[in-house]
Amino acid sequence: MRVVIAEDLALLREGLVALLREHDIEVVAQVEDGPALLRAIAGHEPDLAIVDVRLPPSFSDEGLLAAIEARRRQPDLGILVLSQYVETAYASELIGENTAGIGYLLKERIGDVRAFLDALERVAAGGTVLDRQVVTQLLAPRGGADDGLSRLTAREREVLELMAEGRSNTAIAEALVVTPGAVEKHITNIFTKLDLPACHDDHRRVLAVLAYLRVAR
Amino acid sequence: MLAAGLSIGQYARSVLHRVAALTAVLLGAIWFLDGQGYLWPAWAWLGLAVPVLLDFTADWAWRQAPGAVRRVACVWALAGVAAVILLLTWLLTWLLAGVREFWPAWALLGVATAVSSYSLFALHDRVLVAYGRRALRARIDLLTRTRRQVVAAQAAELRRIERDLHDGAQARLVALTLQLGRAEMRVTDQPDVQRLIHEAQREAHHAIDELRDLARGIVPPLLADRGLVAAVQSLAARYGFGTTIEVATHRSLSPAAERTAYFVIAEALTNTAKHAGARHSWVALADERAALVVTVGDDGRGGADANGSGIAGLRARVEALDGTLSLESPSGGGTVVKVRIPCA
Numbered sequence: 288m289r290v291v292i293a294e295d296l297a298l299l300r301e302g303l304v305a306l307l308r309e310h311d312i313e314v315v316a317q318v319e320d321g322p323a324l325l326r327a328i329a330g331h332e333p334d335l336a337i338v339d340v341r342l343p344p345s346f347s348d349e350g351l352l353a354a355i356e357a358r359r360r361q362p363d364l365g366i367l368v369l370s371q372y373v374e375t376a377y378a379s380e381l382i383g384e385n386t387a388g389i390g391y392l393l394k395e396r397i398g399d400v401r402a403f404l405d406a407l408e409r410v411a412a413g414g415t416v417l418d419r420q421v422v423t424q425l426l427a428p429r430g431g432a433d434d435g436l437s438r439l440t441a442r443e444r445e446v447l448e449l450m451a452e453g454r455s456n457t458a459i460a461e462a463l464v465v466t467p468g469a470v471e472k473h474i475t476n477i478f479t480k481l482d483l484p485a486c487h488d489d490h491r492r493v494l495a496v497l498a499y500l501r502v503a504r
Numbered sequence: 505m506l507a508a509g510l511s512i513g514q515y516a517r518s519v520l521h522r523v524a525a526l527t528a529v530l531l532g533a534i535w536f537l538d539g540q541g542y543l544w545p546a547w548a549w550l551g552l553a554v555p556v557l558l559d560f561t562a563d564w565a566w567r568q569a570p571g572a573v574r575r576v577a578c579v580w581a582l583a584g585v586a587a588v589i590l591l592l593t594w595l596l597t598w599l600l601a602g603v604r605e606f607w608p609a610w611a612l613l614g615v616a617t618a619v620s621s622y623s624l625f626a627l628h629d630r631v632l633v634a635y636g637r638r639a640l641r642a643r644i645d646l647l648t649r650t651r652r653q654v655v656a657a658q659a660a661e662l663r664r665i666e667r668d669l670h671d672g673a674q675a676r677l678v679a680l681t682l683q684l685g686r687a688e689m690r691v692t693d694q695p696d697v698q699r700l701i702h703e704a705q706r707e708a709h710h711a712i713d714e715l716r717d718l719a720r721g722i723v724p725p726l727l728a729d730r731g732l733v734a735a736v737q738s739l740a741a742r743y744g745f746g747t748t749i750e751v752a753t754h755r756s757l758s759p760a761a762e763r764t765a766y767f768v769i770a771e772a773l774t775n776t777a778k779h780a781g782a783r784h785s786w787v788a789l790a791d792e793r794a795a796l797v798v799t800v801g802d803d804g805r806g807g808a809d810a811n812g813s814g815i816a817g818l819r820a821r822v823e824a825l826d827g828t829l830s831l832e833s834p835s836g837g838g839t840v841v842k843v844r845i846p847c848a
Contacts, residue, residue, distance in 0.1 A: 296675045302682045309686065340729075341670065347729035371674050372716055372725045376738045395712050398681030398705050400689050424742070 288411050289333040291316045293324040293350060294369075295342050303337070303397065310404055319343060321353030328357050328364065335411040339394075340370040340377065351377055358385070365411040369394045373420040382415070386494055390416035392452075402458070409453050415493045419448030422496070438480050446473040453493050517559055524552045546596050553592070557585050572630055576623045583619040587612055648826075655824055659760035666723045674715050681708045723763065732762050736769055736787055743777050748786040755791055761845050764821050765789070765798050768829075771818055772800035772841045780804025780839060795827075796847050801840040808833035818843075 290312055294300040304314050316327035320343050328336060336357060342349040354366045367390035368381060378391050390410040396418065397403050406416045426436055426444060439447065442463075449459045456474070460467040478485050483495050531545035561581035568577040590608040597603040684705045691697045719725070727735035733751050740747035757765070769787055776785050782804030790797045809815070810831045818841075819829045826846050833839040 296671060298679045299675055299682070302679050302686075306682060306686055309689075346667070371670055371678070371712075372720065374726050374738060375741070376726065376734065394678045395681050395709055397678065398685040398708070400685040403685075 335365040807835040
């Protein structure tokens with residue numbers, strides 16, 4: 288896998304590069320701002336770009352805008368956006384019309400190396416990976432209307448959050464320290480409560496959940 | 505004369521002046537024709553000058569501001585006329601009778617002392633009040649200016665702290681979890697060590713979460729990154745009831761105004777979600793001359809307490825920017841919070 292990294296904080300950039308090289312992922316370019324990211328993508332044609340939301344010069348959402356622009360130019364490019372906070376508005380802008388090959392994770396997820404590398408693979412392969420916090424925010428107490436979400440148990444919410452990360456049943460079971468059978472049961476419950484058609488493909492499952500959450504708003 | 509538009513008072517004055525002048529000239533002519541001996545008409549001139557002089561000074565005194573100032577002016581006018589009479593009399597006794605010593609000295613000194621003391625007592629309050637008012641106004645100007653500076657400086661400082669947290673402590677903790685993750689991968693054959701590293705990572709995650717909550721409380725990231733409108737849209741999307749957002753402002757807001765407006769809207773929407781049982785709510789941002797007007801309303805059950813701690817907290821925030829907050833919440837008639845924040 289060939290990767291471009293856009294991150295302005297040297298400490299993080301270098302750590303990330305070291306981590307990826309240790310796992311035989313080729314970092315073809317490291318850049319510090321949006322325009323440089325677009326040049327690097329045009330020049331190296333990588334499989335994946337890892338982009339920080341806040342980049343110079345404005346340190347607001349430059350990275351996000353550059354990532355969206357990069358996708359427009361190269362629709363098959365995988366984009367993983369990293370941020371120190373999650374905004375559902377950013378998630379939906381990033382996903383836009385084309386959900387394939389999009390990831391949006393909190394930066395500290397890097398620390399769980401195996402899950403992080405797994406997420407990279409899935410995004411590069413065209414999957415969708417959303418941080419569980421996106422789901423948490425979408426599920427935040429809404430007050431008023433009784434929708435399917437308010438009927439979920441705490442455990443089912445946790446499973447839903449991990450599903451949004453595009454994880455397989457086995458990975459979810461591992462994270463929650465339960466049996467894969469229990470996970471399966473939770474997922475069936477969630478789909479029933481939310482009135483979603485059952486599907487077993489991890490990627491399509493994320494989309495179904497997302498579609499539901501977006502419609503529910 | 506009356507037909508020419510003069511009042512009776514003015515008519516009387518002009519008659520007095522003419523009669524005095526005529527009499528003076530007449531007496532002078534009699535003395536001249538009578539052989540020009542002892543200048544006796546001088547005493548008559550002196551007598552005639554007194555009413556004319558009184559007339560002029562009284563006129564001047566009456567034109568002063570009413571109250572203490574006019575009273576003092578009247579006293580000075582009388583004293584002035586008395587002094588002039590004394591001086592002229594002395595001049596005549598010297599010229600006509602050869603009196604050498606300056607006999608009015610003590611009288612003049614007495615009059616001057618008395619009138620000065622009187623003025624000082626009569627005007628003393630007034631001088632103090634005027635001085636006090638000027639000092640008070642200067643103080644208010646100073647306080648207004650410095651408070652505005654403090655509020656602006658505080659907002660800028662909070663932004664800086666948020667940015668420092670983001671680029672400093674938060675980034676370092678993320679780097680730490682990354683290194684711990686790398687370390688964890690290298691000790692897969694030592695479960696004890698791996699567990700320790702895992703624990704350390706969990707602690708780091710807690711610290712990151714806490715810092716994130718702290719930063720969000722200081723300046724919500726969307727507000728810092730994209731401004732008030734985007735932040736309010738994201739806020740409204742979090743509530744289940746339909747929230748309409750109407751934006752009619754093109755102002756670029758100061759960080760302090762933006763932050764205050766955001767927290768007012770957040771608090772009002774939270775109250776709506778918690779207490780109102782509303783089906784619909786709305787947020788409107790509009791420009792008024794030199795102010796941003798924020799209105800948050802709902803169609804819930806109303807009856808919100810205008811003196812509750814939530815509203816009091818918002819009011820304090822708004823008043824720190826010289827703004828105003830009003831709450832309308834009739835029982836059963838929905839709730840409307842309206843805030844006006846002055847903007848330069």
